[in-house]
Amino acid sequence: xxxxxxxxxxxxxxxxxxxxxxxxxxxxxxxxxxxxxxxxxxxxxxxxxxxxxxxxxxxxxxxxxxxxxxxxxxxxxxxxxxxxxxxxxxxxxxxxxxxxxxxxxxxxxxxxxxxxxxxxxxxxxxxxxxxxxxxxxxxxxxxxxxxxxxxxxxxxxxxxxxxxxxxxxxxxxxxxxxxxxxxxxxxxxxxxxxxxxxxxxx
Numbered sequence: 410x411x412x413x414x415x416x417x418x419x420x421x422x423x424x425x426x427x428x429x430x431x432x433x434x435x436x437x438x439x440x441x442x443x444x445x446x447x448x449x450x451x452x453x454x455x456x457x458x459x460x461x462x463x464x465x466x467x468x469x470x471x472x473x474x475x476x477x478x479x480x481x482x483x484x485x486x487x488x489x490x491x492x493x494x495x496x497x498x499x500x501x502x503x504x505x506x507x508x509x510x511x512x513x514x515x516x517x518x519x520x521x522x523x524x525x526x527x528x529x530x531x532x533x534x535x536x537x538x539x540x541x542x543x544x545x546x547x548x549x550x551x552x553x554x555x556x557x558x559x560x561x562x563x564x565x566x567x568x569x570x571x572x573x574x575x576x577x578x579x580x581x582x583x584x585x586x587x588x589x590x591x592x593x594x595x596x597x598x599x600x601x602x603x604x605x606x607x608x609x610x611x
Contacts, residue, residue: 412437415451415462417444419578419609421512421571422474423461428567429478431603433485475509478564490564501563504550507543508568514539515576522579540576548588555594562598570598578609 416423430437455462455472462472492498518536521528556562585592
């Protein structure tokens with residue numbers, strides 16, 4: 410059977426997986442998924458009803474982007490996105506989680522914007538404050554290195570990149586002027602074909 414990824418084009422979580430598939434040169438059929446009106450087929454594959462969902466060639470089925478990324482890295486290790494050293498790997502997972510948390514808050518903030526006048530100002534402030542709290546540590550990590558964890562990009566960079574790509578799509582590029590190192594890192598990563606080809610569009 411062929412490898413299949415159920416995804417949404419603007420999902421920062423699905424983009425993480427798409428970048429790894431491209432970097433590892435793993436052919437994959439992409440199935441665009443309506444996450445508002447979920448099909449019975451999709452619900453059967455993903456009871457939690459979220460994208461991405463990966464169905465590998467041997468039938469292995471996984472949801473949750475971080476779990477999929479880890480699975481791809483361990484199953485197809487020719488190009489690695491996690492350090493082999495245990496402590497460094499934990500450090501990578503820690504910063505990957507920060508990137509995912511940034512994405513969570515960016516998505517939540519967008520949903521508040523969609524509510525318009527019905528949005529709760531306190532909720533908007535909560536999500537924006539969380540984003541404003543998460544950006545400085547990422548910017549600081551780039552003070553002495555090219556990537557978040559050193560000279561090689563990792564799953565931590567991919568997660569943060571995808572979160573910021575979504576944030577940029579929904580709220581613009583102003584953050585890049587405030588966090589210059591992070592902005593330069595973000596633009597530089599877009600030189601990679603795996604990143605350019607997965608840019609979310611409105």
